[in-house]
Amino acid sequence: MKKIVVLTGAGMSAESGLKTFRESDGLWEEYNIEEVCTPEALRKKPALVLEFYNKRREQLLQASPNQGHLDLVKLEKNYDVQIITQNVDNLHEQAGSTKVLHLHGELMKARSTGDESLIYDLDKDNYTIKIGDRCEKGYQLRPHIVFFGEAVPMIEKAADICSTADILVIIGTSMNVYPAAGLLGFAPAGIPIYFIDPHPNISEKDDLDLHIIADKAGSGVAKMIDELI
Ligand code: APR
Numbered sequence: 001m002k003k004i005v006v007l008t009g010a011g012m013s014a015e016s017g018l019k020t021f022r023e024s025d026g027l028w029e030e031y032n033i034e035e036v037c038t039p040e041a042l043r044k045k046p047a048l049v050l051e052f053y054n055k056r057r058e059q060l061l062q063a064s065p066n067q068g069h070l071d072l073v074k075l076e077k078n079y080d081v082q083i084i085t086q087n088v089d090n091l092h093e094q095a096g097s098t099k100v101l102h103l104h105g106e107l108m109k110a111r112s113t114g115d116e117s118l119i120y121d122l123d124k125d126n127y128t129i130k131i132g133d134r135c136e137k138g139y140q141l142r143p144h145i146v147f148f149g150e151a152v153p154m155i156e157k158a159a160d161i162c163s164t165a166d167i168l169v170i171i172g173t174s175m176n177v178y179p180a181a182g183l184l185g186f187a188p189a190g191i192p193i194y195f196i197d198p199h200p201n202i203s204e205k206d207d208l209d210l211h212i213i214a215d216k217a218g219s220g221v222a223k224m225i226d227e228l229i
Contacts, residue, residue: 004079004228005165006072007183009086011172011197015066015218016091018059022174038147046140047131053143054128057107060089061124068171068196068217069095071225078229079167084158086173086180088145101161103154103180105145114139155179162186169224171196171217196220 010020019027035041036052073096075081083092083100088107092100108127112118112135120141122129133141146152158180162168168187175181187193195202196213197220204210211227213220 001078001080002166003164004075004081004167004169005162005187006081006083006169006171007085007162007173007180008083008092008171009173009175009180012068012085012217013063013066013087013089013091014172015068015216016063016089018063018089018091020172022176033148037145038149040149042142042147050129050131050143053107053145054130056088057122057127060091060107061127063089063091065091065095066218068219068221069097071221073097075225075228082161084161084183086177101154101158103146103152103158105143107143107145109144110141111144112137112139113142119144152179158183159186163188165191167192167194167228169194169196170202171221173197174201176201194224196224 014020019025021028031052035045036049042049069091072081072083076098081097081099083097085092085100085102086104088102088105090106090108108122110120110122110129115135115137118135118137129141129143135141162183163186165187168191190209192209192211194211194213196215196217198214198216200212200214213223215223
């Protein structure tokens, strides 16, 4: 089976009602990254940071996978599909995708601040993290999210996966944030690259076999599938 590697960003979940980051109504318009998504913020204003992610979990619990998520699952009948997502939501998994790698962490998980191997699942009945919530070793819990300035532990694995792609698909990302945006460079030269985004932020380079679908994920993935199957 040919291998399709799919790199997704916040735009993948936009039609599920989850805000992107850098569009006019994006999350970073409402909040200052430094205040809610850095290790310093967690140290100085833990309650604000924990509440920001509690609110995002609350929104995620109201959201469902959109047609774009569901169409990516259909691809698994004909291809070995590996999703690499910058998103911390679990909508790819809810839709039924079987291979999902989260580069920037997972919203529905909590992690010990004293032993990062201690990771706990959150769910609809237990989705908040508060000051005083502790791991089994007594350390405060934090969101299992990669904050700005923190290492991206899955990036090497993601690069290896991209280097074995027969087809690369990029959906709903402004390609603004590294090292995720650099994954494009690990794809084998000359493979087809599909870029699905209403405002595609990629330039037509002559050495890329680029297929731009300037559309939303909810309809754009289906257009790509029509070309692939
Ligand atoms: N379908 C597809 N793409 C869409 C849709 C949609 N319905 N709506 C918006 N988009 C596109 C926008 O055009 C934009 O290119 O989604 C992209 C969203 O870009 P960003 O808001 O920058 O989100 P993302 O690229 O995922 O950000 C990367 O930055 O803040 C950090 O960790 C955070 O993972 C995030 C990373």
